Amino acid sequence: MEPLAVVTRDSYVESIHYGYICVVNTSGQVLYNLGDYNTKIFLRSSAKPLQAIPLIKSGAAQEFNFSKKEIAIACASHSGQKVHRETVEKILIKLGLNESNLHCGIMTPYNDEEHKRLIASGISPSPFHCSCSGKHSAMLALAKFRGYNIDDYESIENPLQQEVLKTVAEFTDEDADSIPTGIDGCGAPIYLMSMNKIALSYARLIMHMHNQNSPYHHACKTIFNSMTQFPEMVAGENEFCTVLMQATGDKLIGKVGSEAVYCLGIKEGSLGICIKIADGNERAIYPIVVHTLKELGILSNNEFNSLEQWYNPVIKNNLNEEVGEILPAFSLNLKSQKLLSIGVKYQQ
Amino acid sequence: MDPLAILTRINRVESIHKGYICVTDSQKKIIYSIGDPNTKVYFRSSAKPIQAVAIVNSGAMEKFGITLQELAIICSSHSGEDFHREAVDSILKKVGLSEENLGCGVANPYNQDMINQLIKKGERPSQLYNCCSGKHAGMLALCRYYDFPVAGYNEPDHPVQQLILKTFAELLECETDEIITGIDGCDVPTIMITLHHASYLYSLLAHGSNGTGKYKDAFGIVQKAMVSYPRMINGDKEFCTDLITHSGGKVIGKVGAEGIYCVAVPEKRLGICIKISDGNERGVYPVTMHILNQLGILGDEAMEKLKIWAYPPVKNHKGRIIGYTVPVFDINKSSSTFRIGDKFEFGSGNQWNLWQ
Numbered sequence: 001m002e003p004l005a006v007v008t009r010d011s012y013v014e015s016i017h018y019g020y021i022c023v024v025n026t027s028g029q030v031l032y033n034l035g036d037y038n039t040k041i042f043l044r045s046s047a048k049p050l051q052a053i054p055l056i057k058s059g060a061a062q063e064f065n066f067s068k069k070e071i072a073i074a075c076a077s078h079s080g081q082k083v084h085r086e087t088v089e090k091i092l093i094k095l096g097l098n099e100s101n102l103h104c105g106i107m108t109p110y111n112d113e114e115h116k117r118l119i120a121s122g123i124s125p126s127p128f129h130c131s132c133s134g135k136h137s138a139m140l141a142l143a144k145f146r147g148y149n150i151d152d153y154e155s156i157e158n159p160l161q162q163e164v165l166k167t168v169a170e171f172t173d174e175d176a177d178s179i180p181t182g183i184d185g186c187g188a189p190i191y192l193m194s195m196n197k198i199a200l201s202y203a204r205l206i207m208h209m210h211n212q213n214s215p216y217h218h219a220c221k222t223i224f225n226s227m228t229q230f231p232e233m234v235a236g237e238n239e240f241c242t243v244l245m246q247a248t249g250d251k252l253i254g255k256v257g258s259e260a261v262y263c264l265g266i267k268e269g270s271l272g273i274c275i276k277i278a279d280g281n282e283r284a285i286y287p288i289v290v291h292t293l294k295e296l297g298i299l300s301n302n303e304f305n306s307l308e309q310w311y312n313p314v315i316k317n318n319l320n321e322e323v324g325e326i327l328p329a330f331s332l333n334l335k336s337q338k339l340l341s342i343g344v345k346y347q348q
Numbered sequence: 349m350d351p352l353a354i355l356t357r358i359n360r361v362e363s364i365h366k367g368y369i370c371v372t373d374s375q376k377k378i379i380y381s382i383g384d385p386n387t388k389v390y391f392r393s394s395a396k397p398i399q400a401v402a403i404v405n406s407g408a409m410e411k412f413g414i415t416l417q418e419l420a421i422i423c424s425s426h427s428g429e430d431f432h433r434e435a436v437d438s439i440l441k442k443v444g445l446s447e448e449n450l451g452c453g454v455a456n457p458y459n460q461d462m463i464n465q466l467i468k469k470g471e472r473p474s475q476l477y478n479c480c481s482g483k484h485a486g487m488l489a490l491c492r493y494y495d496f497p498v499a500g501y502n503e504p505d506h507p508v509q510q511l512i513l514k515t516f517a518e519l520l521e522c523e524t525d526e527i528i529t530g531i532d533g534c535d536v537p538t539i540m541i542t543l544h545h546a547s548y549l550y551s552l553l554a555h556g557s558n559g560t561g562k563y564k565d566a567f568g569i570v571q572k573a574m575v576s577y578p579r580m581i582n583g584d585k586e587f588c589t590d591l592i593t594h595s596g597g598k599v600i601g602k603v604g605a606e607g608i609y610c611v612a613v614p615e616k617r618l619g620i621c622i623k624i625s626d627g628n629e630r631g632v633y634p635v636t637m638h639i640l641n642q643l644g645i646l647g648d649e650a651m652e653k654l655k656i657w658a659y660p661p662v663k664n665h666k667g668r669i670i671g672y673t674v675p676v677f678d679i680n681k682s683s684s685t686f687r688i689g690d691k692f693e694f695g696s697g698n699q700w701n702l703w704q
Contacts, residue, residue: 014606318454
């Protein structure tokens with residue numbers, strides 16, 4: 001692993017975030033790499049755009065008349081705003097199901113206003129507030145469409161999850177039987193895969209979107225368009241994925257995962273990117289993603305400027321005065337990293 | 349930098365926390381270390397018991413009738429509970445000041461019930477809720493004792509901050525201008541200090557009034573305050589409070605922001621400083637518990653009561669345990685290599701096996 005970001009205080013390095021970055025093209029060729037790209041990570045919620053592919057390819061999305069907005073929430077880790085909860089509920093109504101069929105569990109929404117509203121009114125959060133409820137409702141749609149058992153739809157044994165796993169395996173060039181699976185925060189399976197293979201899956205999602213003859217063309221194009229046209233569904237107001245896709249039009253899709261995973265698919269050049277912060281702290285993800293895109297020349301000046309608060313997040317004291325920053329500290333082109341150490345003055 | 353703790357998910361390594369540990373005795377001798385002990389870290393809130401030494405040493409406690417319980421809140425990063433705020437308010441009253449004189453700024457309390465209460469009432473927290481308000485009240489007491497101006501007491505060149513800096517310099521036997529300072533979250537200066545020196549200062553806290561030098565009695569009083577009133581140091585269900593309480597005062601621990609933790613062990617006259625390099629506090633608890641366990645400081649009973657901090661479980665949204673934060677260093681062996689994605693076996697000889 002390599003040092004990717006520093007946290008400064010009065011221009012001295014107070015903390016360091018190490019991690020991995022891998023950029024590949026559609027043939028799996030590693031174009032840029034920091035850290036060992038064979039490192040295997042749990043894909044977590046960054047898997048959601050891939051997990052949504054069978055929903056569309058199977059015909060389930062068409063059968064249940066999924067809108068792009070609904071596809072976008074299937075790919076989301078949403079913040080629990082009203083629009084998110086209503087969209088998930090609408091999917092369930094179309095399936096003839098309800099909240100009790102969701103097995104994602106209950107979590108506090110990460111939208112601050114909604115969180116405060118719940119506390120102030122003494123209401124407990126519902127499964128709709130869970131950031132994964134969109135994915136779960138999409139899985140239920142596929143299960144209903146195929147006639148699979150919906151009582152254990154999140155179990156790896158359920159044919160639904162096997163179908164999803166097969167798609168993930170195909171996109172990552174792995175053998176489905178050899179992918180170790182774990183359980184995500186929402187109870188659904190997650191996959192342990194190497195950085196370069198994960199990056200490849202995002203490159204392929206873009207490739208199939210471009211290739212009209214591909215059997216995955218429609219599914220991948222729908223996912224890309226849904227995420228870029230309804231970015232507010234993918235995370236929420238003032239959340240990174242949403243702001244990134246709002247700022248970049250239809251250039252890319254970006255999706256965060258727990259424990260500081262981030263994946264991107266870039267339209268031009270059909271690139272796939274996978275980033276993992278080794279310590280799992282999401283605060284380092286934002287500057288590292290923006291810096292990676294900047295180094296790859298993907299962002300225009302305007303786009304970059306509109307992402308500035310994510311590029312160098314400011315650390316303030318309780319008097320709201322700036323005392324430090326989180327700064328990206330790597331270059332994709334440099335084989336040898338700057339020598340970084342806690343307690344030394346940081347030279348940019 | 350060595351791995352100190354890992355986060356597991358279904359017996360795989362998902363994330364890794366690297367960092368440093370230094371254990372020092374009151375002769376300044378390093379007993380044990382991981383990583384370069386000369387690495388400099390911002391002392392952050394772990395400096396509070398030492399900053400309190402300057403206050404106690406002045407005689408301000410006697411002059412204003414500040415109690416041991418109130419001294420404990422001066423050493424604290426409290427969670428904003430009622431009794432915390434009352435203690436801070438009481439110090440301010442004793443020195444003829446009030447909440448408006450605090451310069452710590454407004455911050456949400458980290459006690460969840462307190463936050464919920466504020467949200468329900470639609471109120472903004474006062475400065476008393478700020479976890480550093482006790483320290484600030486102590487600094488104000490010191491200002492009043494010496495008749496320093498109250499205004500601007502946060503500034504590095506204010507005489508009260510210079511006095512505290514001088515105390516650090518004397519304890520570390522260096523000049524004040526050799527110490528690098530930064531600004532803490534509550535706006536007052538925080539010093540940059542090597543792990544070796546930070547652990548040494550905590551060994552002085554461990555040694556207390558049995559030590560030597562002009563500050564020994566002040567260290568003894570601070571030690572007594574922290575051991576006697578652990579609820580003041582952090583709050584209910586918080587790590588420092590639990591650690592001091594359940595160890596029966598054998599261990600005095602104080603957290604600092606960005607993954608700092610310092611410990612004084614009175615019976616062994618040892619001081620410990622830990623820094624999680626990525627600054628994430630979740631790594632601090634199991635690493636602290638593990639070093640104390642490996643040094644044979646905590647008995648079985650204390651370990652049992654503190655196990656929630658020793659091997660914190662990772663749960664999914666349904667409350668099912670799917671992983672743990674597990675300490676992975678061994679003071680008797682060179683560090684093992686841990687890679688993200690590797691299998692992690694809970695061997696039968698390991699403490700954490702009891703969770704399986």
